[in-house]
Amino acid sequence: xxxxxxxxxxxxxxxxxxxxxxxxxxxxxxALAVDHVAHADAYRALGVSYPPLLRAALALIWxxxxxxxxxxxxxxxxxxxxxxxxxxxxxxxFGVLWLMIYARADFDQGRVxxxxxxxxxxxxxxAWVMHWRRIRRAFEPEPPRDLPHAETFEHNxxxxxx
Numbered sequence: 001x002x003x004x005x006x007x008x009x010x011x012x013x014x015x016x017x018x019x020x021x022x023x024x025x026x027x028x029x030x031a032l033a034v035d036h037v038a039h040a041d042a043y044r045a046l047g048v049s050y051p052p053l054l055r056a057a058l059a060l061i062w063x064x065x066x067x068x069x070x071x072x073x074x075x076x077x078x079x080x081x082x083x084x085x086x087x088x089x090x091x092x093x094f095g096v097l098w099l100m101i102y103a104r105a106d107f108d109q110g111r112v113x114x115x116x117x118x119x120x121x122x123x124x125x126x127a128w129v130m131h132w133r134r135i136r137r138a139f140e141p142e143p144p145r146d147l148p149h150a151e152t153f154e155h156n157x158x159x160x161x162x
Contacts, residue, residue, distance in 0.1 A: 011076065012134045018126075019074040022084070025091075026066035033059040050102040062091060081139045085127055092119035 036043065036056035043052040065087055072080025096116045103109045129135065 011138055014129065014132070015073065015076070015135055015138050018129060018135075019070050022066050022073060023070035026063045026070055029059040029063035029066065032056070033063060050098075058094075062094075066091075076139055078139050078141070081130065081135075085123070085130060088126055089123045092123050095119060 033056045036052045036059065040052040040056070069080050069084050069087055073084065096112065096119055099115055100112050103112065
C-alpha cells in the first residue's frame with residue numbers, strides 16, 4: 001500500500017488557469033511585437049509618440065519571459081513560482097512607466113493613476129493566489145520513489161564505515 005504522504009500533491013485547476021493566463025499574456029505580447037514590426041512605417045506616419053521597433057523588441061522580450069514562466073508553472077517548476085511575481089510586478093511597472101514616458105494627450109496622462117492602481121491590484125491578486133496552500137503544495141518537491149527504510153539505511157551505512 002502506497003503511503004499517500006510521500007506522494008506529490010495533485011495539480012490544482014487554479015494552477016492550470018494561472019498558467020493559461022500567463023500564456024495569454026505571452027501571446028498578446030508576441031502579437032503586439034509582430035504587429036509593431038509589420039506596421040512600423042504606418043505607426044511612424046501616424047506620429048505615435050514612441051519608437052515602434054523599440055516597442056516590438058520589448059514586447060518580444062516580455063513574450064519570451066511570460067512564455068517560459070507559463071511552461072514552468074504548468075510543469076510545477078519551483079523557479080517559475082519564485083520568479084512569477086517578480087516578473088509580473090516588473091511588467092506592471094513597465095506598463096505604467098511606458099505610459100508615463102510616452103503619454104502626450106491629457107487623456108493618456110489621466111490614465112496613469114488608474115493603470116498604476118489596477119496594476120497594483122492585479123499583482124496583489126496574483127500574490128494572493130500564489131500563496132494559497134494548494135498552489136504551494138503543488139510546487140513541493142516530489143519525494144524519491146525508492147526511499148530505503150530507516151533500518152536498511154542505518155544497516156548499510158554501518159557496513160560502509162566498517
